[in-house]
Amino acid sequence: MSFSYMPGFGNDFETESLPGALPQGRNSPQRPAYGLYAEQLSGSPFTAPRGTNERSWLYRIRPSVRHTARFAAFAQPHWKSAPNNGDHELALGQLRWDPVPIPNVETDFVAGIRTMTTAGDVFTQVGMAAHVFVANTDMVDDHFFNADGELLVVPQEGGVRFVTEMGVIEVTPGEICVLPRGLVFKVELVDGPVRGYLCENYGAKFTLPDRGPIGANCLANPRDFKTPAAWFEEKETPCRLIVKWCGAFHVTEIGHSPLDVVAWHGNYAPYKYDLSTYSPVGAILFDHPDPSIFTVLTAPSGEEGTANIDFVIFPPRWLVAEDTFRPPWYHRNIMSEFMGLIHGQYDAKEEGFVPGGMSLHNMMLAHGPDATGFEKASRAELKPQKLDNTMAFMFETRFPQMLTRYAAELDTRQDNYIDCWSDLKKRFNGTPEGDWS
Numbered sequence: 001m002s003f004s005y006m007p008g009f010g011n012d013f014e015t016e017s018l019p020g021a022l023p024q025g026r027n028s029p030q031r032p033a034y035g036l037y038a039e040q041l042s043g044s045p046f047t048a049p050r051g052t053n054e055r056s057w058l059y060r061i062r063p064s065v066r067h068t069a070r071f072a073a074f075a076q077p078h079w080k081s082a083p084n085n086g087d088h089e090l091a092l093g094q095l096r097w098d099p100v101p102i103p104n105v106e107t108d109f110v111a112g113i114r115t116m117t118t119a120g121d122v123f124t125q126v127g128m129a130a131h132v133f134v135a136n137t138d139m140v141d142d143h144f145f146n147a148d149g150e151l152l153v154v155p156q157e158g159g160v161r162f163v164t165e166m167g168v169i170e171v172t173p174g175e176i177c178v179l180p181r182g183l184v185f186k187v188e189l190v191d192g193p194v195r196g197y198l199c200e201n202y203g204a205k206f207t208l209p210d211r212g213p214i215g216a217n218c219l220a221n222p223r224d225f226k227t228p229a230a231w232f233e234e235k236e237t238p239c240r241l242i243v244k245w246c247g248a249f250h251v252t253e254i255g256h257s258p259l260d261v262v263a264w265h266g267n268y269a270p271y272k273y274d275l276s277t278y279s280p281v282g283a284i285l286f287d288h289p290d291p292s293i294f295t296v297l298t299a300p301s302g303e304e305g306t307a308n309i310d311f312v313i314f315p316p317r318w319l320v321a322e323d324t325f326r327p328p329w330y331h332r333n334i335m336s337e338f339m340g341l342i343h344g345q346y347d348a349k350e351e352g353f354v355p356g357g358m359s360l361h362n363m364m365l366a367h368g369p370d371a372t373g374f375e376k377a378s379r380a381e382l383k384p385q386k387l388d389n390t391m392a393f394m395f396e397t398r399f400p401q402m403l404t405r406y407a408a409e410l411d412t413r414q415d416n417y418i419d420c421w422s423d424l425k426k427r428f429n430g431t432p433e434g435d436w437s
């Protein structure tokens with residue numbers, strides 16, 4: 001399978017996989033070339049302001065409406081939606097999990113999605129859900145679209161190929177991709193079983209954060225985002241289309257492959273991004289800045305500076321701050337922090353937060369470095385230090401994240417997580433020096 005990408009973020013792209021398939025100068029010619037059907041995919045209301053108006057025109061072998069069956073209910077018991085007001089017995093707490101094992105039974109990408117938390121409300125299109133996915137088999141004749149939100153995919157183990165109606169995106173650990181609401185796709189495994197994290201964004205789309213005084217460069221640069229060129233298949237055998245719609249799952253049948261878009265143009269499209277192209281900007285004299293400096297993508301809410309979701313990474317970087325406690329500070333946060341680790345070690349946790357694992361520090365719940373990390377960082381000689389072999393990330397939302405029953409009962413949950421702070425000693429002894437014995 002050969003496929004390619006076009007650089008840029010939010011561009012007006014155009015791409016055709018057969019010469020002359022894309023109409024020029026108009027969207028709806030009376031008879032599009034090759035006998036294709038023209039179809040608009042609207043990602044924003046028709047009248048949204050220019051800066052947030054998103055739509056693409058797809059030129060396809062058959063229009064999407066040509067399915068052969070009515071929709072019927074489909075079972076996906078592990079993929080939950082908000083509101084989910086905590087259908088479990090687990091008390092409030094700081095939480096951490098080891099990785100979810102990859103199943104032994106045949107599990108494709110859609111079947112392998114397990115919801116950890118939900119926030120907000122899928123019906124009013126605010127909030128998000130944090131999921132993990134584990135899969136060991138390709139989707140062959142099954143396809144999927146999510147009407148409830150865009151999907152930000154963070155692979156952690158194994159490569160994943162999204163064969164979408166607008167082109168093919170392959171991502172491996174260290175890369176991410178975003179699949180817009182409504183996009184039809186199937187998922188193939190590049191090389192064996194896969195595991196990863198998924199953020200389902202019910203609200204306004206992810207966009208690049210403003211850089212403010214940082215200026216025109218650094219952080220995530222637009223040219224490093226890659227959108228696939230058109231790719232299609234002409235497959236005239238029965239296929240299925242599974243749909244997630246307002247939290248419920250439905251299935252219909254199609255007599256052909258729905259991945260039949262020969263050409264498209266527009267600014268509503270999937271994309272991928274290599275996290276190693278992120279240029280972190282940080283404190284170069286003293287103090288530990290807020291983690292918002294490492295925002296890759298932000299999904300705004302209606303309120304300025306208050307994201308529905310921030311997707312934040314903790315990439316390799318130099319620590320140079322003088323007279324500074326360099327790891328994350330102890331804190332309580334109005335936003336809720338779901339974290340995962342793609343590889344390596346995270347600087348606030350010496351052990352217990354392992355690649356593929358997860359932690360949840362919910363609205364206003366105290367957290368920070370474990371006791372061992374605190375000890376080390378408080379006594380470290382403050383030479384410039386390279387943090388290498390590390391890539392953690394955070395789905396941070398303005399809303400509380402409600403735990404699913406699956407997450408509460410998952411046997412990889414670490415019951416003793418809070419013990420990582422139990423050795424934090426009293427250092428106050430009434431003297432300015434404190435007790436550092």
Ligand SMILES: O=C(O)Cc1cc(O)ccc1O
Pocket residue numbers: 289290291327328329331333337348361367368394
């Ligand atoms: O809690 C965490 O580990 C994430 C985090 C990192 C950081 O450097 C500052 C604040 C913060 O929430």
Ligand SMILES: [Fe+2]
Pocket residue numbers: 331333337361367
């Ligand atoms: Fe935090």
